[in-house]
Amino acid sequence: MQFYIQNALGGLAYGSLLFLIASGLTLIFGLMRIINLAQTSFYLLGAYIGLSLVTHGWNFWLASLAGGIVTMALGLAVYSAFLHRYHADPLTSLLLTLGLTLILDDGILALWGGDPHSISPPAIFAGSLTFGTLVFPVYWLVVIGISFAIAAILFLTLQRTMLGVMIRAAVDDEEMTRGLGVDVNRAFYIVFAAGALIAGLGGLLGGPITSAYPGLDGELTPLAFAVVIVGGMGSLGGALAGSLIIGLVNAFGKALFPELSYFTIFVPVALIMAFRPQGLFGRKL
Amino acid sequence: MSARRRWIVTIVAGAALALLLPHLGVPTFFVSLLTQTWIIAIAAMSLDLLIGFVGLVNFSQAALFGVGAYAVAIGATRFHITGFAGGLVCGMIAAVVTAALFGLVALRAEGPGFIIITIALNQIVWGLAYQWVSVSGGDNGITGITRPPLGPFDLSSNTAYYYVCLAAFALTLAILMTVVRSPYGLVLKGVRDTPRRMRALGYNVWLYRYSALLLSSVFAGTAGVLFAWYNQFVGPVDLSLDQSTQFLIVTILGGIGTIYGQLFGALVVIFLSNELSSITQRWMLVLGVIYFAIVLYAPGGLVVLVPRLWDRLRGKRVAVVPAEHP
Numbered sequence: 273m274q275f276y277i278q279n280a281l282g283g284l285a286y287g288s289l290l291f292l293i294a295s296g297l298t299l300i301f302g303l304m305r306i307i308n309l310a311q312t313s314f315y316l317l318g319a320y321i322g323l324s325l326v327t328h329g330w331n332f333w334l335a336s337l338a339g340g341i342v343t344m345a346l347g348l349a350v351y352s353a354f355l356h357r358y359h360a361d362p363l364t365s366l367l368l369t370l371g372l373t374l375i376l377d378d379g380i381l382a383l384w385g386g387d388p389h390s391i392s393p394p395a396i397f398a399g400s401l402t403f404g405t406l407v408f409p410v411y412w413l414v415v416i417g418i419s420f421a422i423a424a425i426l427f428l429t430l431q432r433t434m435l436g437v438m439i440r441a442a443v444d445d446e447e448m449t450r451g452l453g454v455d456v457n458r459a460f461y462i463v464f465a466a467g468a469l470i471a472g473l474g475g476l477l478g479g480p481i482t483s484a485y486p487g488l489d490g491e492l493t494p495l496a497f498a499v500v501i502v503g504g505m506g507s508l509g510g511a512l513a514g515s516l517i518i519g520l521v522n523a524f525g526k527a528l529f530p531e532l533s534y535f536t537i538f539v540p541v542a543l544i545m546a547f548r549p550q551g552l553f554g555r556k557l
Numbered sequence: 558m559s560a561r562r563r564w565i566v567t568i569v570a571g572a573a574l575a576l577l578l579p580h581l582g583v584p585t586f587f588v589s590l591l592t593q594t595w596i597i598a599i600a601a602m603s604l605d606l607l608i609g610f611v612g613l614v615n616f617s618q619a620a621l622f623g624v625g626a627y628a629v630a631i632g633a634t635r636f637h638i639t640g641f642a643g644g645l646v647c648g649m650i651a652a653v654v655t656a657a658l659f660g661l662v663a664l665r666a667e668g669p670g671f672i673i674i675t676i677a678l679n680q681i682v683w684g685l686a687y688q689w690v691s692v693s694g695g696d697n698g699i700t701g702i703t704r705p706p707l708g709p710f711d712l713s714s715n716t717a718y719y720y721v722c723l724a725a726f727a728l729t730l731a732i733l734m735t736v737v738r739s740p741y742g743l744v745l746k747g748v749r750d751t752p753r754r755m756r757a758l759g760y761n762v763w764l765y766r767y768s769a770l771l772l773s774s775v776f777a778g779t780a781g782v783l784f785a786w787y788n789q790f791v792g793p794v795d796l797s798l799d800q801s802t803q804f805l806i807v808t809i810l811g812g813i814g815t816i817y818g819q820l821f822g823a824l825v826v827i828f829l830s831n832e833l834s835s836i837t838q839r840w841m842l843v844l845g846v847i848y849f850a851i852v853l854y855a856p857g858g859l860v861v862l863v864p865r866l867w868d869r870l871r872g873k874r875v876a877v878v879p880a881e882h883p
Contacts, residue, residue, distance in 0.1 A: 307669055309676075354853065362669040363614055367809065367852045370802060374845030382839055490798055494680030497673050505670065531691065534684020541677060542662050549665040 274406050279523045285412035285481060287519020288419030292474030293492060294499040294511045295426060296467025302443050302506020303463050304359035309369040310350075312489035312496060313376040314343040314471040319484040320384050322476025323391055332394040336476035343472025344465050351464045359460065373489070381486050391479030411480050418477060422470060423512055430508060439463060443506055495522065498537050502544050504554020513552055575723055579716045592719045594820075594827045595726040596783045601807040601819035602733055603776035609814030610737050611769045612749035614672050617659055617679035618804050621774045623796020625652040625781025627686065630699040630791040641705045641712075645782050652778025653771055655682070660770045664763060667752070679801050686793040698792030702785055712786075722783055726820075729776050733816050736772070745769055806848050812858030821859045 297311050318339035325335035350372055358365040392398060393411040400407050430436035441449040442456045450456050475484070482488060499518045503510025518537055525536030544551060579588050600622050607613040628651030632638035638647055663674045686693045693699070704712040712718045736742050747755045748765050756762050785791050794800065803826065811822025829847075833840035855862040 301669070305669065307672060354849075362672070364852060364856070366614075366669075366672060367805070368849065370805070371845050371849035371852060374802070374848065375842055378839055378842035378845065382842070490680070493798065494677045494684070497677040497680075501670075501674060501677060505673070531689045532685065534681055534688055538678075538681045541674070541681075545662045545665045545674065549670070 275527070277406055278408060279527050280520060281408050281412055283520035283523030284516060285415050285519070286523060287516040288416045289474060289478040289481060290492075290495055290499050290519055291419050291423060291512055291515035292478070293471050293496045294503070294515055295423070295508060296471050297496055298500050298503065298506055298511040299426075299439075299463050299508060300467045301500070303439060304460050305362050306355060306359060306365040306464075307362060307369065308464075308467065309366060309493065310347075310372045310376060311467065311471050312492040313373050313380075314347060314468050315475045315478070315492065316484060316486075316489040317346070317376060317380060318343050318472030318475025319391070319479050319482075319488075320380060320389075320475070321472075323389055323479065323484060324384075326391075326476070332476070336473050339476050340469045340471075340473025343475075344469035347468025347472075348461065348465050351461065355464075356457070356460065377486065377489065386486055388483055388485035390483045391476065393480040409480075415477060415481065423508075426466075426508055435459065435462065494534075495537065498541050500551075502540050502551060504551025507551065507553040510551055510553030572727075576720075579719055585715055588719050589715050590827055590831055592715065592722045592787060594823045595719075595722040596780050596787060597803070597807060597827060598820045598823035599726055599729045599783070600777055600780035601804050601811065601823055602729055602816050603773040603780065604804050604808045605811070605813060605816055605819050606733055606737065606773045606776075607769060608808060609816070610742060610745045610749060611766055613766060613770065614675075614805075615663075615770070615773070616672060616675040616798070616801050616805070617663075617682070618773075618777055619796050619798070619800035620659070620679045620682040621652045621656055621777035622781040622784070622804070623686065623791075623800065624655045624682065625649065625778030626785035626791045626795050627651070627693060627699070627781075628778075629782045629785045630702050631692065633702050634699055639703070639705050641707045644705060644786075645779065648782035648785075649775050649778045652774045652781065656770050656774030656777075660767045664766055664770070676798065679796070679798055683793055683797050686796055693793070696793060698790055698794075700790050702789045702791065704786045704789070718787065722787070725779060725783060729779070730817060730820075733776070737816060806844075809856075810848070810851055810858055812860030815858075815860050818858055818860040821863075825859065 293311050293315050297308060300306050300308050300311075318336075320339075321342050322332075322335040322339035325338055326332060330338070354368055355365055358368065393409075393414070397409075397411045397414050400409050401413075428436075430440060438449065438454050438456070439459050439462075441452075441454065442459055446456060482492075495518055499511060499514035501514075502517055503512070503514025517540055521537055521540055522533070526533040529536060575591075578591065600618065603621075604615060604618045607615045607618075625648035629638075629644040629648045632644060632647040638644060659675070659678050663671055663678060666674055687695060689695075704718060706712060707721060710717060712721060737745070744755070744760060744765055748760070748762050752762050755765075781795070784795065807822040807826050808819055809822070810825060811820065812818030826844075830840060830844055833843050837843065851858070
């Protein structure tokens with residue numbers, strides 16, 4: 273029993289980190305048909321920037337936010353300079369984000385070197401909770417809480433604000449939305465920026481769980497993509513459900529079949545593709 | 558007529574140069590880089606069959622390539638499959654089986670969905686190679702693969718192996734050029750451009766895509782086997798997403814939908830990354846920037862870009878042909 277609870281909690285914590293990456297991925301894809309491969313590079317860049325700020329004495333949360341703001345600025349720069357021209361052309365935009373990934377990865381390696389950095393959570397959350405024989409880091413709960421809070425903000429924005437209405441309309445029928453006089457381009461910028469911000473801010477937040485090392489982005493990419501496949505492309509609810517499913521499958525896979533752990537995420541992906549190719553919450557593509 | 562003759566002259570001259578090169582006193586290192594070029598070109602051509610003629614942007618080409626490489630390595634070190642034909646067949650079968658499995662999953666989606674799924678599939682296979690230490694050797698990979706003799710020829714020298722890879726390249730080029738010009742190839746193009754219309758005409762679109770994927774995997778697997786023998790080592794890097802990216806860069810740089818263009822793409826990428834890596838440690842960054850520029854400004858690849866620049870140099874004005882996109 274303890275084994276299951278322990279891994280379930282770990283899986284949920286990891287899954288809620290995945291949500292920070294996958295929510296941007298799925299929204300950006302749903303709205304502008306851009307597969308942003310650099311999303312996990314934003315996460316890694318955010319982690320490194322945050323880490324550098326923390327070692328300079330910054331507050332953990334401020335540093336994390338600063339990391340997010342830097343990646344947001346970077347994402348906006350790349351989007352407005354190159355990507356916005358290719359929003360209806362998934363292949364070209366994918367290739368551009370791939371090029372961006374190469375550049376970012378090598379830039380990160382140049383600036384921060386190849387050594388892995390472990391990141392410690394802020395002191396008040398550094399301890400563990402103990403229930404009987406069950407011991408787990410408090411920080412897991414903090415990460416789950418923050419991710420759910422961000423998810424709630426995203427949901428409320430999408431469902432309850434004018435901006436959200438415009439975004440949902442543009443996802444459904446971009447041309448008609450433009451025809452009604454909505455500035456869809458502005459929504460594009462906002463969504464791309466939000467995606468980059470959340471991924472970048474997740475970097476330091478997730479740091480105590482994933483740590484930071486070159487190649488981490490490459491390891492997170494398939495997990496984030498699996499989330500989007502399972503949840504359904506373009507669906508925020510799907511991203512949340514998919515994140516938790518992939519997080520749990522990944523945690524139990526690691527614990528039960530350590531040698532095949534990566535392979536276990538193939539199972540939900542294959543099942544979804546076999547029975548519901550559009551994903552749990554996705555619409556037919 | 559004259560254009561056709563120019564083509565024939567170019568091909569004959571190129572083939573003669575490729576055949577004579579190892580005897581012209583070029584450094585062995587150069588020969589070795591060229592050998593690598595032939596191998597990467599085979600893999601890139603197999604990818605171009607999918608991207609350029611079926612419209613399937615397969616990000617798991619490195620997985621097919623790498624599975625071929627691992628199969629020959631595991632076969633040689635565990636099961637004593639040390640012959641040339643044995644190793645080659647072993648690698649091909651492994652690649653085809655992997656592709657058959659991938660196709661069942663990935664071809665349920667189209668377009669961007671296919672891309673996303675193949676990215677995930679490739680990384681999953683990488684994860685297996687990286688973590689399934691008892692089979693794959695994990696991060697250390699598998700060493701001690703020796704090049705088997707081909708009939709009476711000993712391939713342990715770089716020059717001998719150069720000719721094997723050159724022959725494999727020429728054969729692949731000939732087969733794939735024939736395939737894409739055959740009636741089957743025409744149907745593939747139809748499936749790429751208007752899948753719905755082809756479906757309405759009674760073609761089994763899924764089957765054409767699936768068969769093209771399997772055909773492509775045969776060559777990707779072959780390239781993987783040749784690469785394993787070339788390096789005499791196999792590691793997770795060979796089937797990483799980075800490797801898939803390299804194939805994709807080679808394919809796009811050469812020119813999508815040409816098959817032969819991939820040779821030029823491979824030449825440029827292999828020699829450029831080698832040159833750059835001797836000049837600067839940040840060669841990946843430089844390569845990334847070059848690649849970015851190519852995608853933005855020359856989506857037709859070198860095959861379109863070079864003749865255009867050449868004509869411009871000679872002061873000819875040419876109509877700008879919009880690059881064909883898959």
